[in-house]
Amino acid sequence: METKSFKTKTVPIVDMAVVTSLGEDLKSTWGRLIEGGDGIRTVRRFSVSGYGSKLAALIEDLKPVGCRSAVIELLDRVISQLEPVPPDTIVITAGTKVGVDNLERSMRGEAADFKDILPAGIHERLSISLGLSSTPMHLSSGCASGTIALAEAAAMILCGRAESILVCCIDLVTEFVFSGFSSLKILSPFPCTPYDMGRKGLTLGEGAAALLLMSQERMKREGRRCLGSICGWGAANDAIHLTSPSPDGRGLVRAINRCLEKAGISNADIAAVNAHGTGTRQNDYMELSALNRIFVDKRVPVHSIKGAVGHTMGAAGGIEAVIGIMSLNEGITPPTLRFKNPEVGAEEWVSSRPVNIAGDYLLSTNSGFGGIHAAILLGR
């Protein structure tokens, strides 16, 4: 059975929104990103006296409503920015520990809705809010969750399984995840500094992104505007270690190569790269290794927004895809904050200032625990 070629088929993004520590919507988040805004603050939501880091990029006024998880409130904020979605829209959510704040409350003897502890429950609440009856489908693959969810949504549309899919990526900073990353000793004691020689770890952040994907035909029938497109994707596993990436970047290289092959383009066509850029020694080193292997003959602008909005875990792929689309449309990439003393070789790629770009494609990558790497190619 011959596999049909899916090259050169793109999936339009017709609506998108974000909520981050930098801003309550896309306009404010984008504006502050370009200006070099910094969302990292001292954590006051829970006690951090037991941890080496006291910092995170929180949405300060985000609180749970009654017994519901704070995730519901965050989702409400992001979807309120969207135009009405068609009634046959399928919803895919993505995140790592959505609803875990309710697990915390339950285990501390506080009132909390059990339904919100399981991701399918969150998905159901979201679908009801949107007036949809979508079968619960929440994807989770560590910090690559958002990118993989976008890839799966694009695949479903290209295969004719759906005409309209809303992807919502979301994660919170809770004591649960903060303590966990701290126990692994990968939280930075100061605001994270991706690709900097002095980097000492990541800084967590929270946020949400929503992207509405449609088939080309449906977009035209609905009279929607194409904001950008998903042109290709790829994912791969290092198969070496659960929490540390392979230093030579082999898994990320595989993922990127699969992505470019699916899109039918070469690295010469890429205008910029949104990298995972967490600020850990291992991740940033791995990414530079991978970039050197992918872009043998050229250098492209590479940025990480995690110095500004923190590492938003499962939401990162979605937030960074939205910012990637904005970068392509505006012809400028955000600065990588606090990039002062470059890791060896990083100065060839990364800048502490916004960079003007020209081109039709931006590559966005994320990596996660379990050895997973995911790449998505965004187009204008």
Next chain:
Amino acid sequence: MRQSFLEDSGLAFVRGIGWAAAGGMGQGRSNTSFNMGGGSPVRLTAGDILKGGVHSRLGRLDAYSKLGIAAIARALEDAGMDNWKKLRPIGLIVSTVRGSLAADASYYETVIPQEGRLASPNKFVYTLPSCFLGDAAILFGLTGMSFAVHEDSLSGLSGLEMAVRSITMGDHDVMLVGICDAECPSLFRRKEEVFSGAAFIVVCKSYTCRAYGRLTIDRDRGILCNGRNLTDMNDLIKRCIRNLAGSQGHEDNA
């Protein structure tokens, strides 16, 4: 013209089946008694997971991860793919309802005392329901994509459809796809209890003489096995085993 690629494609074959459930552990070709429902919760020791004995990676696994790895190991063996020397671009998808809920509760118990100073890093790693897929990738040399799909009832069909679609679109030639749920922690136990256990199947692009059945995706009806609707992964596995038993000596399921 409508852009759809499934009317005459979306084709893959089931090549191996393995499970770890209340009714016991087994494989499609060596155990015809498959039962995922009911019974006491399945609790595996590190020595139960792999047939060849204990592996150094397995001792720290939580209950959910043990079930998943045990089922994956048996599915690969059933498919004749358990021995390997080179890394293989095989992907993994697991569907789950509770995911790492038991591991989450176990981890958070180490956080509550002393404001997190005693938080366990080993337990934290397994609070991601996709993490055991990473262990499987290391144990069996699998370099494809991997993720978990959370559902509200353990049908497994969304994940199965994604696996077949991945093969159809040329992203993978082989996928491991399954269902997995561990016993629910008592604090969160509700009346509508999902069973505990795991079952995985190996799905391939190419037909082989070892194939149990043919999977296709219908745009309106979803995933089909030999042209027939499926209710869930349980249903698929039972059909595959019956199909194989009914066609012994003529494993022509294409």
